[in-house]
Amino acid sequence: MNETLRQLVERRAATNGADVFLMFGEEVITFAELKTQIDARAAALLRHGIRPGDRVGLMLPTVPEHIYLFFALAWLDAIVVPISVHLKALGIRTQLASARPRFIIADGGFVELAHALSEDARVEGVLWRGETPDGDPRFKALADIMAQGGLVPPHAAGGLERRCMVSYTSGTTGEPKGAVLSERWFQIGAKNAGLLAEVRPGDVLFLWEPFFHVAGWMTVLMSLQHGVRVGMVERFSASQCWDQMRRYGATQFHYLGGAMNLLLKQPERPDDGDNPVRIAWGAAAPTQSWKAFEQRFGVSIREGYGITEAGNFTMLNHDGPLGSIGKPVEEFDAFIADEAGNQIADGTVGEIVLRPKEPGITMLEYLGNPEKTAEVLRDGCVFSGDLGYRDAEGQFYFSGRKKDALRRRGENVSAWEVERVINAHPTVEESAVIGVPSEMGEQDIKAFVRAAPDVAVAPADILAWCKQHLAYYQVPRFIEIVTDFPRGPTQRIRKTELPLSTAGSWDAETAREGSDSAR
Structure with a gap:
């Protein structure tokens, strides 16, 4: 595989230009049209100031525009930083603090991103697809940038070895890590x-x-x-x-x-x-x-x-x-x-x-x-x-x-991230999160929660808090209230000694079914 991404697209447009590349709903896009759309966005983004080596966040749904922008950034030798559309403001801030993108391109419906950016001055500009939120001079409409046009950039020198993406794996242990991919x-x-x-x-x-x-x-x-x-x-x-x-x-x-x-x-x-x-x-x-x-x-x-x-x-x-x-x-x-x-x-x-x-x-x-x-x-x-x-x-x-990691709904989940959110709840002193066997073939998330002194913890309140601050696949299904944890000599929680059984644990699925039947 000796072609760059740009060379691959250009070769396919030249040899199979009239053939269908993508069907999306009623849209049908050929390989030639793919190249035309990418060229237009690369020219506009270059005019807007994106340069080789810039890290650019993409927080967009699975739509053709996302594909055009990914390749347009490759044309510019820029580095894509994907941001999960399910993250809430806290998770977005964590990723932005690590990746430090210069620009972000996002869907106008993602208000959590706008909230996260209110506390992050390192991002120079945000291009919004669709409705553009008010209140920040850095916010621009992608459509306006596209209307200004520009010249298609020449082939950059990065080649196959260039840094193409920083992919956040959602962590295995501790804070999520950004894998740099060529x-x-x-x-x-x-x-x-x-x-x-x-x-x-x-x-x-x-x-x-x-x-x-x-x-x-x-x-x-x-x-x-x-x-x-x-x-x-x-x-x-x-x-x-x-x-x-x-x-x-x-x-x-x-x-x-x-x-x-x-x-x-x-x-x-x-x-x-x-x-x-x-x-x-x-x-x-x-x-x-x-x-x-x-x-x-x-x-x-x-x-x-x-x-x-x-x-x-x-x-x-x-x-x-x-x-x-x-x-x-x-x-x-x-x-x-x-x-x-x-x-x-x-x-x-x-x-x-x-x-x-x-x-x-x-x-x-x-x-x-x-x-x-x-x-x-x-x-x-x-x-x-x-x-x-x-x-x-x-x-x-x-x-x-091998380590403290969870796999739920096709995503790696960092127990550290979930625990950090739970521990921020005013009634919580400490928590520990593990994966337990799921009927869906991967894992469900079980959270052990220890209450702060002289207060009571309500599992339903912890669930609501998690839904407010975590992506859906990070939210625990099972919650068990404990008075303490098994610990090692350094007082670190021994997660291997926490029970995998969910019998007796508060179950969000059961609680929801009970609520539905009561209506």
């Missing part, structure tokens, strides 16, 4: 995703992922690499998903996290197997749902494994055993290590370690965090923080997360 990371990641999905001429890729998740960009790049079309929706809907894929004629469906179980939980229909999808590809397919999904919907599951720090997909299971994450892709070797980093025998659970065969294909660093970078990138390898084992045939298996 254009080469994206190109190789999409190449391996295409191998996993077995993309071939005439395929249609279904895209539902938000663009603050790198999976969405993999689908876009797979389309450009293979010259196939994309059918895109703004958000995932379990009840509408199959009908949407039928309408687009989608042949590939990407599953993330609990999406597979969400679809299995939908009422069965006589036409479940009557769909155009050939391959369902992704990661974290619940083993118990794998065959049921294939049989009900008439598709083939293709499971893989990857982490942002190493590559989008670093292992692929095309025809291996059920539950396996497969074998390493051609760019990586892999082994299982003990606590000292030494390779251990097959069949033994340890940390999954990935060794790139060439430089520059993993993340470059955690932005502004050399200590955490050195923990993950060391001895020429990427230490994943995930547990797993390898069998005698060389197939790898995922066994869980």
Whole structure:
């Protein structure tokens, strides 16, 4: 993969200009139109003052405009900083303090961003798509900038090694970390995703992922690499998903996290197997749902494994055993290590370690965090923080997360972030957050809460507080009030000793169902 993102778009526009690139609702966009739209935005953003190396936040929904702006920033050698559209003001401030973007481009409906920016003077300007909030001279309308036009910038010198994105992984432990990714990371990641999905001429890729998740960009790049079309929706809907894929004629469906179980939980229909999808590809397919999904919907599951720090997909299971994450892709070797980093025998659970065969294909660093970078990138390898084992045939298996991390609804969730919000509640003295098994195949969030002296804690109040300050996927489902925690010699909470059982815990789902039935 020796083309830059710009060269890839330009080649596809030249060779397949009249072919459909994207279907979004009633919109149909060709590869030639894609380039025209990108050129216009690159010219306008250059005129507005965005320069090579600038970090630019993008907080936009899954719409064509988001794609145009992502590539327009690549034209300028600028660095994209995706911001989750679900974050509230506190989470946005945390990310902005780390990424320090010079500019932000956002949807006018995201009032939480406007609130967050009121306390952040480091951002020089914000371009709003649609309605522009009042009250800040830095706020400009994107449409006004576009109307001013400008000249399409020449090819920049950054190349495949240039810093393309700072992707916030939502953290594994502690504060979220921004993984700095190159254009080469994206190109190789999409190449391996295409191998996993077995993309071939005439395929249609279904895209539902938000663009603050790198999976969405993999689908876009797979389309450009293979010259196939994309059918895109703004958000995932379990009840509408199959009908949407039928309408687009989608042949590939990407599953993330609990999406597979969400679809299995939908009422069965006589036409479940009557769909155009050939391959369902992704990661974290619940083993118990794998065959049921294939049989009900008439598709083939293709499971893989990857982490942002190493590559989008670093292992692929095309025809291996059920539950396996497969074998390493051609760019990586892999082994299982003990606590000292030494390779251990097959069949033994340890940390999954990935060794790139060439430089520059993993993340470059955690932005502004050399200590955490050195923990993950060391001895020429990427230490994943995930547990797993390898069998005698060389197939790898995922066994869980090594550190204090949660995986919910396709997103990594930092327990530290959730605890910080809960601890800010006036009735809370201390909290601890863990992941517990979920019926959806990943994890639910359980929060243990210790009350401040001489006050009472109400779980419903903690839930409402979390909904106000956290993204929906960060909000705990279970809340348990405790008088103290198991602790180590330094008084640090021993989370491994906190009970995973939810019996007796306050359950937000049960509380909501009770409230609904009482109406």
